[in-house]
Amino acid sequence: xxxxxxSGPTLVKPTQTLxxxxxxxxxxLTTSGVGVGWIRQPPTKALEWLALIYWDxxxxxxxSLKSRLTITKDTSKSQVVLTMxxxxxxxxxxxxCAHRNAVYGDLDYWGQGTxxxxxx
Amino acid sequence: xxxxxxxxxxxxxxxxxxxxTCTGNSNNVGNQGAAWLxxxxxxxxxxxxxxxxxRPSGISERFSASGSGNTASLxxxxxxxxxxADYYCSAWDSSLSAWVFGGGTKLTVL
Numbered sequence: 001x002x003x004x005x006x007s008g009p010t011l012v013k014p015t016q017t018l019x020x021x022x023x024x025x026x027x028x029l030t031t032s033g034v035g036v037g038w039i040r041q042p043p044t045k046a047l048e049w050l051a052l053i054y055w056d057x058x059x060x061x062x063x064s065l066k067s068r069l070t071i072t073k074d075t076s077k078s079q080v081v082l083t084m085x086x087x088x089x090x091x092x093x094x095x096x097c098a099h100r101n102a103v104y105g106d107l108d109y110w111g112q113g114t115x116x117x118x119x120x
Numbered sequence: 121x122x123x124x125x126x127x128x129x130x131x132x133x134x135x136x137x138x139x140x141t142c143t144g145n146s147n148n149v150g151n152q153g154a155a156w157l158x159x160x161x162x163x164x165x166x167x168x169x170x171x172x173x174x175r176p177s178g179i180s181e182r183f184s185a186s187g188s189g190n191t192a193s194l195x196x197x198x199x200x201x202x203x204x205a206d207y208y209c210s211a212w213d214s215s216l217s218a219w220v221f222g223g224g225t226k227l228t229v230l
Contacts, residue, residue, distance in 0.1 A: 037219065047157075047165065047208055049219035060217055096164055104170035105212065106155040107219070113164050 002026035004036070004097050004111035011117050012087050018116060022080040022097030029055055029075045033102025036080040038071065040093040041113075048093075052100060053080055089118045123220030124149065124209055131228040136199050140225045142192040142209030148220055154192035154209040156185055159224075165208060169194065196227075204229045 008020035022036060029036060037052040051071040052060045061069050070083045080097060094115050098107035125143040132138040142154050153172055157165040167176055169185035182197045192211075196203055209222040 039219075039221075046223045047210075047221040049210075049221060052219070062218055063216055101170065104155075104172065104174065105152075106167065106170045107210070108167045108170070108176060110164040110166070 002099055002109040004099060004109060006095060006097050006111045006114040008095070008114055008116065010115060011119065013120050014088055014118060016087050018082075018084040018087050018091070020082045020084075020095055020097075020114065020116075022082070022111065024078050024080070024097075024099065027099060029053075029073055029078070029080070031055055031102060033100075033105075035100030036073070037098050037100055037107055038080075038082045039096045039098060039107070039110075040091075041096070042090075042093045050084075050095075051082060054100075055102075087118045092116065092118045123213065123216075124154070124211060124222035126207075126209060126222035126225045128223070129226045129228065131230055132199055133230045134199055134201070138196045138199055138203075138227060140194045140196075140207050140209075140227065142194075142222050144190050144192075144211055144213075144220070146190060147215040148211035148213040149187065149192050149209075150190040151214055152212060153187045154185075154211045154222075156183075156192075156194045157208045157210065159206045159208065161205075168207075171211065199229045201229055203227060 004024045035054045038050040053071045094113040096113045099109040101108045156169040159165045173185040
């Protein structure tokens with residue numbers, strides 16, 4: 001079955017760069033149509049999409065955060081990495097990674113999420 | 121920030137039917153429809169319906185999605201206490217080349 005798990009620091013200081021890793025199993029990121037995305041959710045607020053990487057290496061980013069984000073994949077390790085620069089307290093959120101379904105194109109399997117707090 | 125519009129809250133009685141709405145535009149919902157996710161407090165979102173109103177395996181038939189123009193709907197029949205959760209819609213916006221989410225609807229089962 002498909003599983004995803006996020007990992008990374010729980011606390012970062014303002015202006016630092018955040019690096020999160022999504023380790024997945026049950027699918028291959030070399031399969032046509034498959035992708036892995038990142039989504040975040042500030043405490044008690046709505047979901048916000050951040051980035052997506054496709055099986056062919058194409059990347060898509062939230063227009064409002066594009067200048068701060070980089071998404072990469074390591075298919076041999078079954079991992080996707082998201083970096084976000086210049087972190088601010090407003091970036092405090094639960095960060096999720098999710099599997100993009102190759103047929104329907106939607107994010108159908110989600111990790112448990114990891115809480116990242118930005119504070120000095 | 122939410123790109124799709126959902127009512128903040130809906131309350132319905134036990135065993136009643138709730139219909140949640142999600143409004144976008146011709147670049148997102150009106151183009152390929154919306155997916156629906158359910159999120160219980162303290163848990164990650166769970167997909168209830170793909171765009172095109174297809175239910176993933178294991179999702180109850182009590183959840184059904186539909187759409188008309190720029191508005192998508194999720195209908196939940198025979199409401200149960202465990203249906204009390206936040207519900208989000210999502211869609212791909214072809215003009216932004218980005219996923220957009222709704223602000224979420226908190227469903228209360230009375």
